[in-house]
Amino acid sequence: MDFRFSDDQLNLAEGVRDYLSGTHGPEVLRRLDEHGNRDPAIWQGLVQMGLTGLCVPEAQGGLGMGLPEAALIAAECGRACLAEPLVDTAFVGVPWLVAQGQLGGLEDVVAGSRRIAVAHAINPWEADGDGAALTSVDPLRNLSVRVERSRDTSAPGVSTTLDANGEGDDLLLNLGALMSAAQLVGLADAMLDQAVEYAKIRTQFGQPVGAFQALKHQLANCSVAIEFAKPVVWRAASALEHGLESAPVHVSHAKVAATDAAMLTAETAIQVHGAMGYTYEVDLHFWMKRSWALCGAWGDRAFHLKRVDDAVLGGALPIGPQHTFA
Amino acid sequence: MKLGFSPEEELFRAECADWLQGQMAGEFKDIKGITTLTAKAERRKEWEQQLAAHKWSCIGWPSQWGGRDATLAQQVIFAEEYARAGVPGRVNHIGIELAGPTILTFGTEQQKARFLPGIAAGQTIFCQGFSEPGAGSDLASVRTKGRLEDGEWVVNGQKIWTSLAHISDWIFVVTRTEEGSKGPKGLSFLMMDVKQPGIEIRGIKQINGDAEFNETFFTDARCPADSLIGAVGDGWKIAMGLLAFERGVSTLGQQMAFRNELDAIIAAAKANGQASNPLIRQRIAKAEIGLRLMRYGALRMLSNTDHSKIDGAALTYKIQWATWRRSLGELAMDVLGQAGEVAEGSEYEWGMLPNLFLFSRSDTIYGGTNQIQRNLIAERGLGMPREPRGDL
The missing domain is CATH 2.40.110.10 (Butyryl-CoA Dehydrogenase, subunit A, domain 2)
Incomplete structure (x- = not known):
């Protein structure tokens, strides 16, 4: 067993991180918050990096990569608090279509002319869909009422909604939950970085507040929660990629761990920022609100705990002597 | 040991409740249930004046200055009924609960005459x-x-x-x-x-x-x-005296407002089915227990014969209620699920529970962060050595 990512995978993620940190800083989030929430230029940049085609098979002009790579990039999207619907389109919608053998129109996804909004029974509404708009706690999230529609996934267009059309397609649910978990660990990393930086520069009682154990212990707790959540997310990506029977439980485990890490970090980061953390002026709240929104999306903590619970107590998971728990 | 309130106190409770509920059903119906501190500020200044006109604006003050010489228990009862009736927070709470008591304690007779009548009348915010x-x-x-x-x-x-x-x-x-x-x-x-x-x-x-x-x-x-x-x-001495007021009576009546919030969460859980989720049930039970801890802790503080000062138990009260309420906000969101993400009206027109979640993030920060509270508990309560001060 080898839990490491390859150098190629890590280089890809690092490239995306560098690109987003250079082009998608907090000032961009504030600009989008004031004007329109979305920017075609940002989308075009993602297209040019090949990210919309990351999971599209090479025969359709994509990069043909799998869910572990997609999860790594989704984490980078979380770190940057990216608002464009890249994750839903390219890492949830595309893998689902490919698994169904519906390859028509994927060239348009690669080219960026087609986006996919994903509707599922577990989410009362959809992100970047075309139903009546709702106001989300996340100022950059374009939420709308879920619209029941026929499954038209072949026609190219600016935005196509993918509807599993049934109540509860499991693969779609697992993809959505997995990619939410991946974004959450990236969001948590970014919030921890912001809190650590602030604790270094804010002085009280004649020294940086980060010197106080009362603060540094809390940040240490966040770091532990995040670093323990990450491998669980990557494990879930791998299990889903290989179609393991236990994949849904891995996904649920990942969603719970990532939710706990992100919420702990969001809450701690506000506390570490003191009253500044409670203001709109400090960037932190963008990440916190995205975290909050994603924690509830694709099955909340209780839903996924119950899936784990059922699997453990209902005998679906082979556990006990003679079984590993990989 | 004396549990509960005396018959006289219960009569007083009925009087408070009658008047407050009457106001919220009548002339001031339009401000009932507001949960932010800034909404309808002008109407709420009028409300301050209405309270004053009926001698309810500062019942704990001496009658000479517009108060009722109310006992601590009566003040708590009034605060509880105030919250139960859905009356919004006082826009002059700083005047009534902090500035007034500070002037009463540390001010000269001229200063009392200059400031107290205006504060009591709801004219000076x-x-x-x-x-x-x-x-x-x-x-x-x-x-x-x-x-x-x-x-x-x-x-x-x-x-x-x-x-x-x-x-x-x-x-x-x-x-x-x-x-x-x-x-x-x-x-x-x-x-x-x-x-x-x-x-x-x-x-x-x-x-x-x-x-x-x-x-x-x-x-x-x-x-x-x-x-x-x-x-x-003398500034530091007076500021610290004032902060003791802030940790005193003004927080003891909060539990009724908290009760309202927890009840709203329970109602939401029953409405959307989360009430049958064992994980949520456990947390609701824990929240209920936490509320009762505060309730009985407050009653114990009230039972102290010397009402003029708040003892060591009061040191732990801020961190207790703030942390409890912050968890309550988290529970509210977990009960609402995704419905908590969406505002009822236009941007930032939150319902009570999402607003509770967002607002309660400040509870563990303002008035002394949880970290400062732990220092106070450790240093003043437990007598531990002070954390070294630097000289930046």
Whole structure:
């Protein structure tokens, strides 16, 4: 067993991180918050990096990569608090279509002319869909009422909604939950970085507040929660990629761990920022609100705990002597 | 041991409840149930005056100054019924609960006559000038300077987190009046008219979209020499006395407001089915237990014969309620699920529970962060050595 990512995978993620940190800083989030929430230029940049085609098979002009790579990039999207619907389109919608053998129109996804909004029974509404708009706690999230529609996934267009059309397609649910978990660990990393930086520069009682154990212990707790959540997310990506029977439980485990890490970090980061953390002026709240929104999306903590619970107590998971728990 | 309230106290409760519920069903129906501190500020100033007209504005004060000489138990009862009736928070709570008691305790007779009637009548709204950009948890490091010049105090500097400064008439300000002094020494406590050219107010938008507090800039702001409460250099002593009021009676009646919030969560859980989720049930049970801990803790504090000071148990109260309520906000969101993400109306028109979640993030910060509370508990309560101060 080898839990490491390859150098190629890590280089890809690092490239995306560098690109987003250079082009998608907090000032961009504030600009989008004031004007329109979305920017075609940002989308075009993602297209040019090949990210919309990351999971599209090479025969359709994509990069043909799998869910572990997609999860790594989704984490980078979380770190940057990216608002464009890249994750839903390219890492949830595309893998689902490919698994169904519906390859028509994927060239348009690669080219960026087609986006996919994903509707599922577990989410009362959809992100970047075309139903009546709702106001989300996340100022950059374009939420709308879920619209029941026929499954038209072949026609190219600016935005196509993918509807599993049934109540509860499991693969779609697992993809959505997995990619939410991946974004959450990236969001948590970014919030921890912001809190650590602030604790270094804010002085009280004649020294940086980060010197106080009362603060540094809390940040240490966040770091532990995040670093323990990450491998669980990557494990879930791998299990889903290989179609393991236990994949849904891995996904649920990942969603719970990532939710706990992100919420702990969001809450701690506000506390570490003191009253500044409670203001709109400090960037932190963008990440916190995205975290909050994603924690509830694709099955909340209780839903996924119950899936784990059922699997453990209902005998679906082979556990006990003679079984590993990989 | 005496559990519960006396028959006389229950009668008083009925009187409070009747009047408050009558007001919220009648003339002031339009402000019932408001949960932010800034909405409908003008109407709420009228509400302050209505309270005063019926002698309900400051019942704990001496009757000489517009109060009722109410006992601590009566004050708690009034606060509980106030919350139960769905009356919004007091826009003059700083005047009634902080400035007034401070003047009563430390002010001269002239100062009492000058300020107390206006506060009691709901005509003079006060705000608090303590925190500064460089003096938050380390409150004693304030840098705003005051100097005496031709019989007037002249103040320069900046305060921050000044709640409701934009609708206030007066501000009390902790200033450094001794040149070159450090820490708690050399500070003085001044009362200043907010509406003067030397004071500029800028709002600060909060994460829940409300803008309750402000930055307050002082540029040669002035007040007469007799605006000083206590003596020159007494500022720290008076500020600490005032913070003891903040930790005192004013927080003891909160539990009814908390009860309302927990009840709303339970109602939401029953409505959306989460009430049958064992994980949620457990947390609701824990929240209920936490609320009862606070309730009985408050009753124990009330039972102390010496009501003039709050004892060591009060040291732990702030962290207890703040942490409990912050968890309550988290529970609210977990009960609502994704429905909690969506605002009822336009942007930032949150329902009670999402607003609770966002607002309660500040509970463990304002009035002394949880970390400072733990220091106070450890250093003052347990007598542990102080964390070393640096000299940056």
